[in-house]
Amino acid sequence: MSFIPHTDQDRAHMLASLGLSNMDELFEEVCAALPPGEVPDIPGSSESELSHELWDIARLNGRPDRTACFRGAGAYEHYIPAAISHLLSRGEFLTAYTPYQAEISQGTLQVMYEFQTMVCELLGLEVANASMYDGASALAEAALMSMRITRKHRLLVTEALHPHWLQVLRTYTANVDADIVAIPTEGGVTSADAVSSLLDDDTAAVIIQNPNVFGLIEPMREVGSLLADRSALFIAAAHPIALGLLTSPGEAGADIAVAEGQPLGIPLSYGGPYLGLFATRMEHVRQMPGRISGMSSDAAGRRGYVMTLQAREQHIRRERATSNICSNQALCALAATIYLALMGPAGFRAAAERSFAAAHELARELAALPGCSLAFDAPFFNEFVLDLPIPAEDVERDLWKHGIISGLPLGRWWPDRRNQMLFCATEIITEAAIHRLAAAMEEALP
Amino acid sequence: MSARTVFEKSRPGRRTTYVAPCPVPPPDLRKLPEAALRAEPPLLPELTEGEVVRHYTNLARRNWAVDVGFYPLGSCTMKYNSRLAEDIAAWPEFFAAHPLRPTHAAQGLLRVMYETERMLSQLCGMARFTLQPAAGAQGELCGMLLVRAYHADRGDRRNTVIVPDSAHGTNPATAALAGFKVVTCPSSDEGRVDLTALGKLVSDDLAGIMLTNPNTLGIFERDIQEISRIVHDAGGLVYYDGANFNAFVGRFRPGDMGFDVVHLNLHKTFGTPHGGGGPGAGPVGVVERLEPYLPVPLVAKGPEEFELEEDRPKTIGRMNVFAGSVLIVLRAYVYMRLLGTAGLRDVSGHSVLAANYLKQRLSTAYRPSHSGRCMHEFVLTAERQKDEQGVRALDIAKRLIDLGFHPPTMYFPLTVPEALMIEPTETESLETLDAFVDAMLQIDREARESPDLLHDAPHHAPVGRLDEVAAAKNLNVRWTPDAAGESRG
Numbered sequence: 001m002s003f004i005p006h007t008d009q010d011r012a013h014m015l016a017s018l019g020l021s022n023m024d025e026l027f028e029e030v031c032a033a034l035p036p037g038e039v040p041d042i043p044g045s046s047e048s049e050l051s052h053e054l055w056d057i058a059r060l061n062g063r064p065d066r067t068a069c070f071r072g073a074g075a076y077e078h079y080i081p082a083a084i085s086h087l088l089s090r091g092e093f094l095t096a097y098t099p100y101q102a103e104i105s106q107g108t109l110q111v112m113y114e115f116q117t118m119v120c121e122l123l124g125l126e127v128a129n130a131s132m133y134d135g136a137s138a139l140a141e142a143a144l145m146s147m148r149i150t151r152k153h154r155l156l157v158t159e160a161l162h163p164h165w166l167q168v169l170r171t172y173t174a175n176v177d178a179d180i181v182a183i184p185t186e187g188g189v190t191s192a193d194a195v196s197s198l199l200d201d202d203t204a205a206v207i208i209q210n211p212n213v214f215g216l217i218e219p220m221r222e223v224g225s226l227l228a229d230r231s232a233l234f235i236a237a238a239h240p241i242a243l244g245l246l247t248s249p250g251e252a253g254a255d256i257a258v259a260e261g262q263p264l265g266i267p268l269s270y271g272g273p274y275l276g277l278f279a280t281r282m283e284h285v286r287q288m289p290g291r292i293s294g295m296s297s298d299a300a301g302r303r304g305y306v307m308t309l310q311a312r313e314q315h316i317r318r319e320r321a322t323s324n325i326c327s328n329q330a331l332c333a334l335a336a337t338i339y340l341a342l343m344g345p346a347g348f349r350a351a352a353e354r355s356f357a358a359a360h361e362l363a364r365e366l367a368a369l370p371g372c373s374l375a376f377d378a379p380f381f382n383e384f385v386l387d388l389p390i391p392a393e394d395v396e397r398d399l400w401k402h403g404i405i406s407g408l409p410l411g412r413w414w415p416d417r418r419n420q421m422l423f424c425a426t427e428i429i430t431e432a433a434i435h436r437l438a439a440a441m442e443e444a445l446p
Numbered sequence: 447m448s449a450r451t452v453f454e455k456s457r458p459g460r461r462t463t464y465v466a467p468c469p470v471p472p473p474d475l476r477k478l479p480e481a482a483l484r485a486e487p488p489l490l491p492e493l494t495e496g497e498v499v500r501h502y503t504n505l506a507r508r509n510w511a512v513d514v515g516f517y518p519l520g521s522c523t524m525k526y527n528s529r530l531a532e533d534i535a536a537w538p539e540f541f542a543a544h545p546l547r548p549t550h551a552a553q554g555l556l557r558v559m560y561e562t563e564r565m566l567s568q569l570c571g572m573a574r575f576t577l578q579p580a581a582g583a584q585g586e587l588c589g590m591l592l593v594r595a596y597h598a599d600r601g602d603r604r605n606t607v608i609v610p611d612s613a614h615g616t617n618p619a620t621a622a623l624a625g626f627k628v629v630t631c632p633s634s635d636e637g638r639v640d641l642t643a644l645g646k647l648v649s650d651d652l653a654g655i656m657l658t659n660p661n662t663l664g665i666f667e668r669d670i671q672e673i674s675r676i677v678h679d680a681g682g683l684v685y686y687d688g689a690n691f692n693a694f695v696g697r698f699r700p701g702d703m704g705f706d707v708v709h710l711n712l713h714k715t716f717g718t719p720h721g722g723g724g725p726g727a728g729p730v731g732v733v734e735r736l737e738p739y740l741p742v743p744l745v746a747k748g749p750e751e752f753e754l755e756e757d758r759p760k761t762i763g764r765m766n767v768f769a770g771s772v773l774i775v776l777r778a779y780v781y782m783r784l785l786g787t788a789g790l791r792d793v794s795g796h797s798v799l800a801a802n803y804l805k806q807r808l809s810t811a812y813r814p815s816h817s818g819r820c821m822h823e824f825v826l827t828a829e830r831q832k833d834e835q836g837v838r839a840l841d842i843a844k845r846l847i848d849l850g851f852h853p854p855t856m857y858f859p860l861t862v863p864e865a866l867m868i869e870p871t872e873t874e875s876l877e878t879l880d881a882f883v884d885a886m887l888q889i890d891r892e893a894r895e896s897p898d899l900l901h902d903a904p905h906h907a908p909v910g911r912l913d914e915v916a917a918a919k920n921l922n923v924r925w926t927p928d929a930a931g932e933s934r935g
Contacts, residue, residue, distance in 0.1 A: 001784035037702035040568035044786025058539035060554035091513025098723035103907035107509035121488035133580035171763030175625030271545030271768025273725030296917035298910035314619035324619035331721030357473035
């Protein structure tokens with residue numbers, strides 16, 4: 001297969017204009033400067049051959065029942081309206097690049113502007129960027145930003161933060177003298193008292209995720225008021241669908257808010273590409289990483305959109321930029337924008353309420369199974385931890401035989417939690433699916 | 447009116463329902479404490495599906511794209527994107543897979559990832575790749591953290607990174623983010639790294655050098671082996687920014703040039719769509735001595751099946767929540783498998799042929815930044831047009847829009863005044879290349895005959911030149927009913 005349009009005649013014409021007779025002559029200088037390397041022999045294929053081969057490869061993944069995935073833990077299967085993929089496949093969105101030429105990139109720039117507006121609305125803050133790679137890298141950038149603003153190095157991080165997010169945070173801050181201190185939890189929930197006693201004058205930020213890794217709702221407003229008159233910033237990591245019901249980071253007093261935007265119309269995709277949401281207060285806008293679209297006008301007074309505040313960015317500021325971020329997740333941001341426009345306020349709230357309802361119904365049924373109970377008493381949104389009488393990995397294996405993806409066995413992250421499973425339900429989980437899961441669980445348990 | 451936002455088209459009470467009314471018993475919100483609840487609901491637009499589809503379809507029509515026409519944006523490799531890859535990425539077996547699924551239920555995905563890693567390693571002459579970084583810049587950060595970890599593990603505190611003056615801005619920004627001090631190395635008159643200057647910059651503190659090859663002028667760094675030797679002798683590592691790998695793919699390998707760490711942009715060389723500015727992917731390859739530091743998880747081939755390797759004591763950690771932009775990796779896999787090595791050799795060959803053909807033809811009217819053979823891209827300077835007619839690179843770029851082309855990259859690299867950086871790629875026909883030349887020659891004539899035509903361009907775009915100064919000064923980066931009132935729609 002080839003996408004090269006040049007005929008033999010075209011090639012000969014172009015080579016002749018350069019005084020050359022064959023393609024290899026274009027590379028004479030390179031060949032002379034390098035030892036001969038061994039290039040692998042990858043055979044090419046036709047579309048039909050390759051798509052058949054990939055069909056076989058795809059089947060190796062197995063095909064679980066899509067209405068029976070009870071796993072969240074950082075990635076959530078919500079309903080994706082069909083219109084989204086149709087709009088995303090428009091070549092004018094799909095095959096454009098960063099809107100360097102505003103006059104012929106108004107589509108992308110206006111989408112960025114609308115996306116920023118919706119992110120501000122969701123997170124309850126004043127200004128948002130046009131996206132980051134994912135929730136975890138957005139959190140890491142938020143932590144770096146808090147260190148720039150406060151010129152302090154201590155980061156108080158809840159121990160109920162998703163462990164992969166913590167790893168990303170550690171990776172990003174490993175070489176900038178960050179001092180990460182864990183805030184302990186009580187009954188699975190971050191202790192506001194502990195925040196209060198750990199806070200000191202060296203603290204750059206307090207980082208809380210709501211709901212936390214166990215699905216529990218954190219005392220966001222309490223932490224917000226603790227920080228209200230302190231120099232340390234409050235960084236909140238949110239779940240975007242939960243924001244249909246739960247207090248927004250801005251309402252709780254957060255200075256910077258981030259979220260994993262995947263639940264907003266982006267498929268699970270085995271982990272990516274996802275979408276980082278990032279918002280802050282207007283006073284910090286010049287320290288914010290990432291691209292920003294702003295409304296402006298042309299000489300005729302026509303409204304238009306441009307990339308703005310570029311003086312923060314790497315292509316202008318080089319080693320003094322607020323971040324090295326360049327391309328990010330424009331098409332995923334478009335998906336989220338369309339998702340929110342389609343859902344509207346009523347649909348958005350309904351997705352949150354139904355997810356909440358489904359998770360609570362699931363918890364009720366599972367906690368009634370022999371030897372099972374909820375691990376924590378605190379209120380939760382769409383996820384909860386279930387204590388099992390046997391190792392969770394055994395249950396996972398048995399449920400897979402029924403085509404069901406169980407909750408996540410927490411022993412995978414914490415060896416002392418091997419009899420615990422983190423379950424999730426969203427609005428796509430029906431009562432019938434819950435009954436089916438409960439029946440399969442009953443069979444798997446002793 | 448077409449610049450009206452989706453919010454201005456909203457009407458209270460209008461909606462399309464996607465969430466089933468009652469799949470389970472209705473929620474009992476009393477389970478939540480008052481303080482946990484949201485006080486103000488988010489202001490989202492209220493529209494029907496038909497209105498939403500029409501709104502975003504009309505926005506799409508206000509965009510230029512590879513699918514619309516020629517997009518010779520230098521250093522961005524705006525080539526045609528295979529639609530088979532798009533279709534396959536939309537198969538439920540791939541896109542609906544939960545990232546924390548048991549690995550036995552993800553063997554197809556893991557096989558694609560494993561084979562992609564092997565192909566990229568072989569094409570670059572590297573020992574191993576991580577597929578985790580979500581973009582080129584994140585790949586750079588990953589690579590520089592690997593450089594840092596390598597030195598630290600040897601008890602070697604090295605803090606300086608050399609970056610050529612022609613480098614992309616992400617290089618110095620990345621080195622700084624990884625905690626390094628950045629030193630700029632000047633280019634020679636030929637546009638290459640100045641070996642004498644480089645020799646003076648190396649020291650015991652040198653952690654490494656970040657290089658693009660061909661460099662951002664489209665010139666082959668002929669002395670690359672000597673550069674690698676100088677840096678290695680000083681104890682540093684050599685980093686390859688793969689933004690321009692399209693010139694070499696299938697023919698030459700960074701590993702053979704002495705590079706220790708490589709990042710690739712799958713959305714450039716490996717044909718995945720640019721998406722209006724992402725998502726891309728920036729996998730990072732390393733030579734054997736850097737392998738222990740790669741981020742987790744890595745895909746490994748176990749005795750029976752493919753596995754995700756998490757337990758790596760010397761790892762720098764994790765760049766991404768899960769295994770990276772897997773569906774972008776899948777698209778690149780499809781691209782490599784469709785083309786094969788022979789096809790990839792044709793890619794680099796024809797990208798270099800097209801660039802040299804354009805450079806040759808355009809040199810009659812525009813001065814190239816450097817003479818001689820270019821690789822997959824080249825830089826013109828509009829200095830003469832500026833001095834003689836007061837027409838700047840910006841004006842030429844904007845006039846190109848009127849004539850039906852996306853402008854080249856402007857004012858980059860910073861070492862060339864009034865720069866226009868042109869990368870045609872291998873997928874543009876001779877007719878398109880010739881039409882572009884005709885347009886550029888017409889603009890040169892217009893510069894002499896009617897320069898104001900250029901100063902006021904574009905004349906035929908959805909909007910004229912927008913006031914960027916006002917946009918930065920009177921910041922309006924979020925719609926509110928008030929903000930809309932200030933601007934005429």
